[in-house]
Amino acid sequence: MFEYAPAPESRSIVDIASSYGLFIGGEFVDTRDGHTFKTISPASEEVLAELTEAGPADVDAAVAAARRAYDRVWSKTPGRERAKYLYRIARILAERSREFAVLETLDNGKPIRESRDVDVPLASAWFFYYAGWADKLAYAGLGSDPQPVGVAGQIIPWNFPLMMLAWKIAPALAAGNTVVLKPAETTPLTALLFASVCQQAELPPGVVNIVTGAGATGQALVAHPDVDKIAFTGSTEVGKAIARAVAGTDTKVTLELGGKAANVIFDDAPVDQAVEGIVNGIFFNQGHVCCAGSRLLVQESVYDEVLERLKRRMATLRLGDPMDKNTDVGAINSREQLTRIRELSEVGDAEGAQRWSAACELPEHGFWFPPTIFTGVTQAHRIAREEIFGPVLSILTFRTPAEAVEKANNTPYGLSAGVWTEKGSRILWMADRLRAGVVWANTFNRFDPTSPFGGYKESGHGREGGRHGLEAYLR
């Protein structure tokens, strides 16, 4: 046997402070009316730092700082000058990539391989891409002289903390807006490190403000009368609440919400790569991916073979210490999320689906759930309808392309879908009919700053990324 010895990434590159304030007006400040909370490493339950839970007065101060920066500086800064700041931020993110990757993995629980090779490079790429747009907005197809919206309130989830920050802040700043961003309460640390990047880049104070906190802080931001635009990524439930809260106001909204994506495998698929695509679709980032391929639709004629190959592949997945460079599957982000994954999986058992997971030892401390598949799942099962947001795959079958489309679209969501076939015409035929914002062909979970991303139906509205991503921040 060839046992890989532990290969842990060193954490000495990051300095985590024992406590953090809020980043308002270009400085870290103490709270006016907030409380404190702790963030832990989900892989070990070690307390990493104490954070500030911003209260309404803090949010008010952050919005005021953003408004001031907008009125006095940023709205008067020409695009070519804004671009320089964004390029500078992109370069600093690339230069400090190891630091960000280590901190992201500590705080989030995702494998260092993913934070190092996916999250951080993409975050940097997002700033590079939108930096290029800052002085070319007249050519974005949104009118000859598009104007920024003003102050944007941005609320991001815990699954890709730094990358989601980049998706939000880069286009907003390129378009000339200032922002108040609230990172998720379980993963605030890379956003606070990003605040220091803003200082390092000498971004004018108040252009980026970061307030940490949980739901109440987010509500205060959404309800703030001086916020012109809300951008939210997270659960459909909260997204609906935000839509209700801003209904009837002038506040613009973009929402990127949940998903229950179908990954469709035809009998002529490149089978080894399709199996990789299934694994990458649902076990990437422990399945904490809104566009995860959580519903596998396999053509009946290759079902047995695909299942056998999938199980064999899953047996080689390496679950464990996220800081180990050879880890494929890391920790579940929080106890709360672990509970939800367990509950929904038990529902799957109770509804008669068959659960299978490869034999793997789970670490003693922290939050863990083994990569799991359910077979014998039908459209009526809750595990085929509800977003589990964990490493749990529901496997269904189909007989004809039309049936695949019907089943794939039979969901209130519509964020992404995957099609696996060697037949180009079938890919196009499927892409025409799948009601999903992103359709991947012979790949899955690939992201690029030039490509718009967003949902149909209850997966949200508005697009992030590409030229389309500018529209949310211009009028």
Add this chain to the structure above:
Amino acid sequence: MSTSVAGVDDVTASETSLRRFLAGLPGVDQVGAEARAATLATRSIKTTAKQQALDTAISMIDLTTLEGQDTPGKVRALSAKAMRPDPTDSSCPSAAAVCVYPDLVSAAASTVAGSGVLVASVATAFPSGRAALDVKLADTRDAIEAGADEIDMVIDRGAFLTGRYSQVHDEIVTIKAACGRPGREPAHLKVILETGELATYDNVRRASWLAMLAGADFIKTSTGKISPAATLPVALVMLEAVRDFRLATGRMVGVKPAGGIRSAKDAIRHLVVVNEVAGPEWLSSRWFRFGASSLLNDLLLQRTRMLTGRYSGPDYVTLD
């Protein structure tokens, strides 16, 4: 694809059935295969795992010289090195084989006799394969008679690319038959696909199956005379093929990437792919080889570094 080959004879019965079978193999998505290889290449093999990997890699080397300027003296020196790669350390494993042209097999065989190191010979009008079958057979028999334990044959890439699969198949079968050794088990047949000339991964998969169906004991990437030679994604596709072939027929076939693997790091990446794609059963010189020459010295330098904590230098390994 069919996970069970109903019968190898049925598949290879006619040009039509062979063509139908090979065309029915699942495609290889280039982007996906290369991405998988790139991900596996990020595995971090350190400390004890690295020591184990270095020794395993050394034991898998077919130490090769295939030059017009080869002489018996050079081959004897190479053979001595294969038997004892690190003269200062008897715990260092020997290489698997030396790989030479047929006319130098006797020089190699007389040197390695009794040591456990095998003699491999290229044959069949290596490297182009452009000769009449009679010539290829004579080439093979020469090598066997001179004492070769293994024959590294090349396929007729021209025939393969024009779709004359039966011709390629039958030629391998014929050469395989010529590998018999009176009173001993037949010489092992390694079939060189020359993947650099096949150009697509789909072709690599088809040629792999074709060679295995024809009775290859090993499938080998390249002659080393064509660029690109061995690449990690090609090795990945071939390892998938041997894994699937065993599932279908129960027979295990070995894999030999050759040409272009020069660093210990590259070799270890290949071992990772063997381990995670074909499975740990393939991690021995019986089932996996490296066709290489300069690779051995880098493995030795790394090995010394692991054991002593110091880098030595190129002056501390033999140049042959």
